[in-house]
Amino acid sequence: IxxxxxxxxxxxxxxxxxxxxxxxxxxxxxxxxxxxxxxxxxxxxxxxxxxxxxxxxxxxxxxxxxxxxxxxxxxxxxxxxxxxxxxxxxxxxxxxxxxxxxxxxxxxxxxxIHLPVKDSRDFYSLGDIVANGQGLDGTVINVLAAVKSVGYLKQFITSDGRKGQRLEVKLFDDSVSSFPLVCWDREAIQLVQTLPPKETVLFIADAKISFDSFRNGMVATINSKTIITVNPDTRESSLLFSYAKELSESGALDEGEKPEDVTVDSITDVYTVSQLKLKARDSPEPFFGITYSFISKLALDSSVSKVIRNRCSRCKFMVPEDTLSCSNQLCPGSDQAFSAVTGFDLLLDFTDHTGTLQCCALRSPVADRTLGCTTEEFTCLTDNQRTAMKWKFLLERCKVYVKILPSTKLRTGIRGVVLACSLADPGEVKQHMSALLQQL
CATH class of the missing domain: 2.40.50.140 (Nucleic acid-binding proteins)
Incomplete structure (x- = not known):
């Protein structure tokens, strides 16, 4: 083979x-x-x-x-x-x-094809690479990591007239949420382009590690010595696969993208729901936008356990109430005292005249600001008060700042993370809707 x-x-x-x-x-x-x-x-x-x-x-x-x-x-x-x-x-x-x-x-x-060519325990975690920093510059090492995203293929012409190509993959593990892997060879690019993000683990034997002065950080590169084993049949890979799957489903992986995120004030592009879906279909990369839409689903009057959840403060895994430990075997704080954070964990749908975007995540602290209350205050509300809070937003036109990401778990193939949400100003809505109609 x-x-x-x-x-x-x-x-x-x-x-x-x-x-x-x-x-x-x-x-x-x-x-x-x-x-x-x-x-x-x-x-x-x-x-x-x-x-x-x-x-x-x-x-x-x-x-x-x-x-x-x-x-x-x-x-x-x-x-x-x-x-x-x-x-x-x-x-x-x-x-x-x-x-x-x-x-x-x-x-x-x-x-x-699923057996690594090196000892399955002989690898650096991404945290080890970052911690060693420039001490690893120019070395060739083994890496075990999961695929977070696969970027665009970029083609270019070299100074001597030859065609070249470059593709960047973002890796992650339990210690680092995003780490660049660069591919220059067409064969390596063809291989990684087929990999489903957030559900693929790689054992990369003999990856070259170097310091990228432009990023001011470390980067891994595939070269002629490298052998990539996809979803290795090893215990270490199985643990990382389970971690990646649960992290992806919980949405915590996207919360770890803070360096790539932008401030809400800097988001200016306005979209209809159909435009968000169309751009997401054509672009595998996350993007940001504003939509003036009606909140069409907001389950605030569900049981409190479905509205407020506990997560491990270190790895963001969801943990049952009153638990004293994290069940994630790869949690970076497994040898330390357990601590959990409590926050809103809601899913909402928003709808405009072009369609509905379902299952958008609204979590603390954004949810606290949107609802105007803390989780402690929410648990003290009566059922009628929670229903009244829900109808303050349900079927109301809101100004929603959203981050759109690809998702292999949802039937639509995309999902949204709400970055800010408030009732929309009617004059502002009229102005932007007129502009959108002129574009059409």
């Missing part, structure tokens, strides 16, 4: 002036303990055709490769580290590589 693959590259042929030789590498595995590097050499047509005939995760048959010792000078500086003392070379004249069609063989090989 192919567990890693590099882009096609060309080099001037020293024997034939003016002619280029083409090459790419891939790494194959046929058992839990053994994997080996393969290099293909040839002309443009042969190498490009061979490269496009299989991808990472495919099962292949390699016939008549040349077996040679590893290069004692280059070693494995430019290719993945393998347990084999040998490497394989494929050429058009002697070798063949083609997809395996035997179902039994494929069933045996496919689980190997």
């Amino acid at each position: 192919i567990i890693g693959k590099t882009d096609v590259r060309s080099f001037p042929d020293r024997k034939n002036i003016g002619v280029d030789r083409f090459t790419f590498g891939f790494t194959v595995r046929d058992s839990p303990d053994f994997f080996i590097n393969v290099t293909a050499w040839g002309n443009d047509g042969y190498i490009c055709g061979l490269s496009t005939s299989f991808s990472t995760g495919d099962c292949v048959i390699i016939e008549n490769p040349l077996v040679s010792n590893k290069d004692p000078e280059k070693g494995e500086r430019f290719c993945p580290t393998t347990p084999s003392p040998y490497r394989l070379m494929v050429t058009e004249a002697h070798s063949q590589v083609y997809l395996c069609a035997d179902v039994d063989t494929m069933d045996r090989l496919l689980p190997l």
